[in-house]
Amino acid sequence: MNTIVLTGRETIAAEERPMPSPGPGEMVIAVVYCGICRTDRKCYRQGQRDLHLPRVLGHEFSGVIAAVGEGVAEERIGERVTVHPGIACAECAHCRSGNDQCCREMKILGFHLDGGFSRYCLIPADGVKNGIVRPVPDHVPLRHAAMCEPLGCVVHMIRQMDPKNTDSALILGGGVLGFMMAMLLRHYGVRHIVISEPNEKKRKLLRRRDYIACLPEKNPELMEDIGVSGFDAAIPCAPYSECFAQAVNSLKNDGFFGFFSGLIDGGAITAKVLNQIHYKELSVKGVYGCGTRDTAEALRLMADGFDLSALPVTTVGLGEAENVLKQTETENAFLTMIEYEGGNAK
Ligand SMILES: [Zn+2]
Ligand SMILES: [Zn+2]
Secondary structure, eight states, X not given: OOEEEEEETTEEEEEOOOOOOOOTTOEEEEEEEEEEOHHHHHHXXXXXXXXXXXXXXXXXXXXXXXXXXTTSOGGGTTOEEEEOOEEOOSOSHHHHTTOGGGOTTOEEBTTTBOOSXXXXXXXXXXXXXXXXEEEOOTTSOHHHHTXXXXXXXXXXXXXXXXXXXOOEEEEEOOSHHHHHHHHHHHHTTOSEEEEEOSOHHHHHHHHHTTOEEEOGGGHHHHHHHHTOSSEEEEEEOSOOHHHHHHHHHHEEEEEEEEEOSOOOSOOOOOHHHHHHHHHTTOEEEEOOSOOHHHHHHHHHXXXXXXXXXXXXXXXXXXXXXXXXXXXXXXXXXXXXXXXXXXXXXX
16 A cells, blocks of 8 residues: 545545556655645545645645656655655746736646655646655755755745834644744744743743743733833734634734634634734735745745754554644644655765
């Protein structure tokens, strides 16, 4: 078995698939690491807007080029690579302005096309042409390179604000993306970073890295401690309407609200909360996923020494992936990745 396919709600089929033979302009990646994220869990449990079944999930992966089709340089075989999962049309106004994540023709590996929950992933010719398969410098581990997509989403969010003029930031939810958000805000020099997180294990881990991590209800006291009446920026990294409301309520006048995490709980946001946007004159920016320039920046950051090793990663074999997809809460594992054979060599 080298592939798992999502065939229906909470239904996975294990298959042995031969290595695909690439057509003109195509490439085959031998996947080495593939992250299993909250979106994959959502796809497994309830489906997702962009998901088309049956599907090999997996949109956060790195590996080695195993084969190339006609017209692709054969020297690239054996190259260590990371893959940006979105294939945009490259022609529309969004694509031409560098916002390919907004392209209406977008096809995403792991959603519209098969992704990294298989030993081999075929990259279509338009993806190869768009440059979604990127070489990873020797000093960047492939297990880090597999995080280019989630880090790219964080880069995309932070690109919308002005971190140089942000002194204090509140992150709601200290999971993988909240942790990466905190790391990158610190990298850009934001002085006061507070992460509100109900899970004690996650708070401990964040505190070990010298972040201020607190229970959500402790926010007001903390603001007093660090001497602010409200945060310059607040970014929910958890999909609950409660976090949305807390973020809006914790901002100072003229603050920045990053609508990073879509809401899954169906909870209502009250007019009282929304009116804060009006009275406080908040800036609000929504982001969904990331564009090719964001994953390129994520890889550049890693190449320049932005170090993700503080983020605990648990690796599992493909056979264990379904159990990980079933977990609703990732209390014990922070970030889980599938590791294919030969992975630890790189
Ligand atoms: Zn993801
Ligand atoms: Zn386009």
